[in-house]
Amino acid sequence: MARCLGSRSRLGPRRPLLFQLLLSQPFLRHASANAKWGNPLSHSKPTPSQLLRFALTGTTQPARHESFTSHMDQHLRELFSEQWPSDNPPPLPPWSSLQQRTTGSHKKAVLKALKGSTKSLQHLRLLIENNVNDGQGGALLQTERCRFLAQTLERCQRHDSYGEILSTINVIITRLGRLGVPISHSLFTLGMYYSCLAFSASALKWHLKGYLSLGPERLDPESSAPLVEALNISLRLLSFQEPGYNTSEMLNIVTGESTDGDFSEHNLHSIMPWANHEDSPLPVGQYLSLLARLRSKQVLQEVWDRTLKGLGPDSPPHVFQSAYDCVEALIEVGNSSKATAHLEEISKCANGSLPGLSKFRGLRSVLAAEGMAQVLPQLAGKEYLSILETQLGNMEKRLGITWDRQKSVHTSISNPPCISSKQPLLTVDGDSTGYGSSVRLIAEIQALGCSKSMLELGKIVDLLDEYGGDQVHVSLSSKEAAHYDFSWFPERSPIAFSNSLSLEETDKPKPWSPSSLGLLRVRPHNDGIHLAVERSLHLMQLGYLVVRPKLTHQVDLGETQRWEETGHIVTWDRVFGRFVSIFVGKSCGDLEPDKPWIVADPSLGLDAVMTISPGNDLLDQIDMNPPFGNSGRGYCVDVDPGPDLDL
Template identity: 40%
Template structure:
């Protein structure tokens, strides 16, 4: 190793540099880096190595770090350095001006504007690190970079970059940036530590979260409470990470995160709970979310203490929102299987409301509560005589939607929910010789999804697959974001529209065979990290429902397929359109990498977008799931370790 380092270092001192490296900054030769988006270059970067890149090239023969194996600009820089340093040069060539290379670049476009402009142009993590290394070289640079403007540009740059890289790599880069700032100026702004905590929460990294939290406590004066906004962002990030994690690891070990959040097994008071925003002693959205976090981390004892504190001022005439926030905590307990504690919480709410559960019939996750037979049996007693009939009415309406019928009070009878107005009252729900009223209603399937929410039951997903077979080829109108007024879109039901060579997918449902992720058609969508799938932390877990079609709004011409499938996002309970091109048109293909076209060439549709029903409002795809427009992604059969019988 020492001889290799000596030989490569000798080359650096013996060979002259090309004019591109001796020229002033204004004369540097730009290298255009293509990022494979509609064949256009997204940005231009100057191929001038930083000191760390020169050292890495001397040690390893490449400027690429462990995190950018496919980085286009690193590859071109390697070629340039090889031409400069490893070629044959005349013996009498003058010595190169090495000092000019090692000196930090001090060029500025205006009062420290250069770094901000450069950061906004970055699309790769390695580029961002090179920019910071180029511009931040002394204490003055460090202090200027830590201003509110510098943080804003860094946050903006990371929002672009994180769509192409894993959260773990972002956390590693933030740690390097903060360490550099600490080394140059002694301290770092608290806002940088808060940003680090946020990305550490998304990565669910206990060591990184602890490192940034300790740095925050060092520079933050007492009391060191986070703002309400930062507290909510941090708790939401942890909740989202835990929620998506259970779709990859059914029984993850979260004890390290719990200890860091609550300080359970530590004598020090340096824990996340002690710096979160302090709320009033009544149920609030933030308190409910934090209790949910503790519940999912299995911190039941501490959750009980905060729960009792939050319901002290709960009274019969308290605002409806207070009760809704309390029910959120109960639903989290049911979802994690802690039904006894959930019943105890409901009893305490009912006692403070004089034997009622105000507004529980309007609770969005009521179906989750009713999945427990123990809660269903006690609900009439706890909810009260006024609220319980409303609960039954809500459940009855949901059942009617799933059967494809609807109650018409003016006629005092059930009718078909769509199509010809057929009377359903007095007729059996299931028949042998004829289809029951409501059968064939395409809304039935979507009503089933609405009732299932984020179900991880194999039997539940099997019912959806059966409905897809029953409604094969039927059209249902849908809406897409920013839909053009001269276009109509529709979902054409089809089970397993994407198939792979190594997976046997039956054409129709065979009730004698057990359900598996492959015959359910479950897919995992992994976003691209320059030709390689990102780690599972950024994956989408979906169940395809069919293909997306369009036609002009002005006539009733034939529907044309857009190249998208419509799928049910099992993690976030959303309908999403996913561009797959012609994959679903050719059976038994092993094509898995998708290069979506530009939005202009794709009927105005993004590669990934939410799909809504005409009667529903628009729902946005979570920012931590949505990739940048035209970013490459990969499709594969979802192993679905989260599924239960």
């Protein structure tokens, strides 16, 4: 199994910056005062890959040699043992001369590079080194509120981690300061955005301080929404990667609240649109969810109270959905009593009803909350019948049947002429009505796939055994895929790893383990180095993907087109609730853990990692972002240890 990086690799810009410093200046420079100085020539100069490995893992040795400590490791630890001050930006790498001025020809070249040709931090560093050496160059870098710089950094995500991008922004700000170039609010906003993606409270604090130093300008909606989304994504991933992670430091930066009761006036909330006592035109649901996940009390209550003031029986549906978002987030963090109290307040505002709750995407988690079943009939009022109907429809899908309103009978969901009313779901001789439908399999995965209970995930594994040998049509949205038919062949854990025991290799088939459940972790990498756990995918294997050309009128319908393996397996994303196909080079068998994969030129309309839609409906297909979404992305696959799981 791949070695898991410590939490510092996700949060701190120190190690990625250390790599930049080592590459950009003579060896032995900026050494610790405690280092034992010797002859520089007595130590061989490390390669760039060794420096990056040391910066991220603390050793220059590959994982298979981690028990061995080299002289180079010891020397680097002595040289770089000091901590960066937590309240100051890292020092500026001595990029080349600051005397070169930006000319008109350079201006065109810089804009062209920022608009498309710069795709890695290394390229960006060279671009800035050669062109940002005066006021004109600094202003050029911040053109159109840093729009082009932001696009460049987004492209850099293919090769570099959020922490490394954040370090680069820190260095840019420091460089502009040395040049005496005015720094815009937009550049600090960009720094805050990557601080949120990396979930670094210290970095967010530093960039927020810089933003406020320019004047208390309120963030516009286009800037606020990405910050909230980034923090929500980071928190959702943390709940799977590090359950129980202490978010109090981030809470203090976002809202000013602290565990000791003190309140800081310099906080992110103070410049957000929702801090205004007037009604904000922005939907408040995701912001309420963020405050709930951070376990805010004071600010959450303030924003919630203002939300209730605008809530009434005739309020638009999206207003109620925003309120339900907050309820769902409170349930996620274990505060069911507060969630119930919020539903009571919503019901009062809506004259004893909960409008639109039956259509809320998080209805399942609301119904599963402790004590909710007892109070919901009274709170929901006339909406309760719609809730029951929605739940009945979900249950019917999980049984493979549907209700025919015209005939008032249940029929097979995949074969409507087959009536199932007054018929057993499964007879002794194996006949069934709808029980073998792929809709039933999909509905069960959607119902249980995001559960943190091994027993519930185990039910999916058992169901995959039932559907072994079947095939499920898969829809793809890409134009290239229009010429092919794709199918998913359900199978439990088609991919195994040599360093993990499979279910068949153990004497105790249950309780389940992450390996026997087929859980995978997909992490981006660059040159064999895991970039960070910040963008991991947490997946459950469901089978593999096959393809064949679409039949045309020239082809004899009697001819059978053979299915061909694509090298992709079909999985379920346990964090974001979506079907994902991922390329692993084979459909089944043993896989070498930590083997890097990259598909630079996808064929057949398939990316290396992409969302898919089992069945014929593309409407439910969820965008691949976050956290993967780029062709050409390198990644490694291993067993997900599942620290979030319980029995």
